[in-house]
Structures are given as structure tokens and as C-alpha cells.
Amino acid sequence: xxxxxxxxxxxKLDNPVMVASGTFGxxxxxxxxxxxxxxxxxxxxxxTLEPRPGNPPPRIAETPAGMLNSIGLPNVGxxxxxxxxxxxxxxxxxxxxxxxxxxxxEDFVRVVERLDSIERxxxxxxxxxxxxVKQGGLSFSADPVLAQxxxxxxxxxxxxxxxxxxxxxxxxxxxxxxxxxxxxxDAVSAINTFVGMSIDVRTRRPxxxxxxxxxxxxxxxxxxxxxxxxxxxRLDIPVIAIGGxxxxxxxLEFFFAGAKAVQxxxxxxxDPDAAxxxxxxxxxxCRVLGVDRFTELIxxxxxxx
Ligand code: RRO
Numbered sequence: 001x002x003x004x005x006x007x008x009x010x011x012k013l014d015n016p017v018m019v020a021s022g023t024f025g026x027x028x029x030x031x032x033x034x035x036x037x038x039x040x041x042x043x044x045x046x047x048t049l050e051p052r053p054g055n056p057p058p059r060i061a062e063t064p065a066g067m068l069n070s071i072g073l074p075n076v077g078x079x080x081x082x083x084x085x086x087x088x089x090x091x092x093x094x095x096x097x098x099x100x101x102x103x104x105x106e107d108f109v110r111v112v113e114r115l116d117s118i119e120r121x122x123x124x125x126x127x128x129x130x131x132x133v134k135q136g137g138l139s140f141s142a143d144p145v146l147a148q149x150x151x152x153x154x155x156x157x158x159x160x161x162x163x164x165x166x167x168x169x170x171x172x173x174x175x176x177x178x179x180x181x182x183x184x185x186d187a188v189s190a191i192n193t194f195v196g197m198s199i200d201v202r203t204r205r206p207x208x209x210x211x212x213x214x215x216x217x218x219x220x221x222x223x224x225x226x227x228x229x230x231x232x233x234r235l236d237i238p239v240i241a242i243g244g245x246x247x248x249x250x251x252l253e254f255f256f257a258g259a260k261a262v263q264x265x266x267x268x269x270x271d272p273d274a275a276x277x278x279x280x281x282x283x284x285x286c287r288v289l290g291v292d293r294f295t296e297l298i299x300x301x302x303x304x305x
Pocket of ligand 1: 022046068070071072073074127129131134143192193215245
């Protein structure tokens with residue numbers, strides 16, 4: 001049996017496949033499709049200090065080889081998250097990572113402080129990169145100074161591992177990556193969605209209520225791969241890759257580029273147990289390649305340069 005285990009930012013994972021925030025609800029929604037404990041980690045939908053209704057519909061649209069969303073961070077707020085969502089999650093045995101966002105740096109700190117004493121929460125993912133909200137959202141990961149300040153403030157509020165989730169909608173994602181690394185992030189999750197839009201040519205109206213949204217799915221995979229590769233070359237902390245991963249072969253591209261783990265997002269909407277199939281596929285590829293430990297494959301890209 002190939003060994004798929006790894007340690008990332010001090011967290012021991014059974015395998016390197018996580019489910020991405022916002023694509024897996026609070027896990028219970030997927031319980032009939034799989035043994036949730038087989039997942040390397042579950043990243044929750046973003047939690048904010050106060051409840052949010054999200055954006056008006058339409059907030060999802062299909063695109064060629066992808067999906068546009070403008071969900072707008074709907075969630076029940078941290079208090080109801082603790083009473084209604086966490087009990088189910090904390091009864092699981094896999095790693096639980098809570099994705100957190102806020103309008104201000106202070107909001108991030110307050111949510112993390114509220115959750116920090118809950119032992120079964122294994123790590124926080126800081127969502128600096130929602131493209132669909134007016135306040136907060138992209139501003140945190142488009143500005144290296146701000147991204148570093150917020151990371152540093154959260155770092156002082158918790159000893160749990162912190163993943164900083166980065167936007168690709170910047171000139172240099174690795175400049176932002178270096179800033180959050182200096183601020184104390186233990187890993188970066190890359191990437192969130194690309195800003196995109198679509199117009200209904202019959203009505204001349206935008207397909208999404210907010211005009212623009214976030215593009216995800218296989219359409220963005222080569223773009224994501226280039227961003228992940230850039231981050232892996234410049235950062236010392238681990239990179240957790242996200243971006244249109246639909247199969248084990250897709251995941252392998254990111255591992256060869258240097259990612260330590262992957263997150264499966266849009267694929268969950270197409271095939272609810274996509275992440276499990278990817279775990280099984282990685283096992284299969286390790287056998288075929290004659291590799292005992294999956295981690296031996298990380299960063300083995302041969303550029304020929
Ligand atoms: O809820 C959303 O609209 C959303 C979020 Br928080 C995010 O981080 N990325 C995205 O594409 N949509």
C-alpha cells in the first residue's frame with residue numbers, strides 16, 4: 001500500500017486531498033455520498049462574525065469548462081456556526097479547517113478568537129480573496145501590506161495553523177504570498193476564483209446579478225498551475241493547490257509543480273465523491289510509478305531547462 005500521509009503546517013493528514021471551502025457546505029450535505037473520514041481535510045464554507053444572506057440570484061452560471069459564482073459569502077455567522085454546524089464536524093475524525101472572512105482585520109481576529117479554544121478545529125484558512133463582496137474580500141489579498149497586517153494580527157490570536165487563501169487577481173501572487181509568509185502564515189491556499197463575467201446576448205443583461213463573479217473549474221486549471229508553480233518557487237511555506245482539479249492526473253500536475261496538498265472544489269458539484277476518486281487515483285498512480293511514499297512525487301517537475 002503506498003503511503004499517502006503527510007504533515008503540513010504541523011497537521012498530520014491521512015492523504016493530501018482536501019475539499020475546498022464553499023463547495024462542500026458543512027460536510028453533512030455530502031454524508032450520503034462517501035465516508036467523510038476518508039478525506040484528507042474538510043474546509044468549511046466561510047464563516048463571518050455576523051450572519052450574511054449573500055447576494056441576490058442569479059448567483060451561479062455555467063461557462064465553457066467552468067462555473068461563475070457570485071454567492072456573496074452567505075453564512076449563519078460564527079455563533080450559529082458553533083451551535084448548529086460544528087457539533088457534526090467535530091464528531092468526524094478527519095482534519096477540520098474553518099475558513100474565516102471579515103470586513104476588517106479586527107473581524108478576522110474576533111472570529112478566530114471565538115473558535116480558537118475549540119480543540120477539534122485543526123486549522124484556520126483565512127479567506128483574503130472573495131471576489132464577490134464590496135467590503136473586505138479582494139482588498140485583503142490585493143495589498144501585501146494589508147495581507148501581512150491581518151495575518152500578523154490573527155497569528156497573535158491563535159497557535160493553530162493558519163492557511164492564507166490567495167486571489168489570482170493580482171499582478172504578482174508571490175509578492176502577496178511572501179507578505180503573508182512574513183506575517184506568520186503556515187501555508188498558502190492558492191488560488192481562489194478569477195474575476196469573470198458573462199452576458200445573455202438576447203437580453204443584453206449580465207448573467208449574474210452582481211455583473212461579475214468568480215470563475216472556477218477546469219477552465220482555470222492551467223492558470224492556477226502557473227500561479228502555484230510561481231508560489232512554490234518563491235515561498236518557503238507549503239502551497240495547497242486549488243484550481244479546476246477534477247481527477248488524480250490533474251492533482252499530480254500540481255504536486256509535480258511543488259504543491260504539498262490539493263483542494264477539490266468545482267468537481268464536487270459535478271460528482272459529489274470526486275475527492276474520494278482522486279484519493280484512490282493517487283494511490284493507483286503511486287503503485288504504477290513504483291513510489292512507496294506519495295510525498296516523493298512533490299516538486300519532481302522536470303522542466304528540461
Ligand atoms: O461566497 C462567494 O461568493 C465566494 C467566496 Br466567499 C470565495 O472566496 N470565492 C468565490 O468564488 N465565491
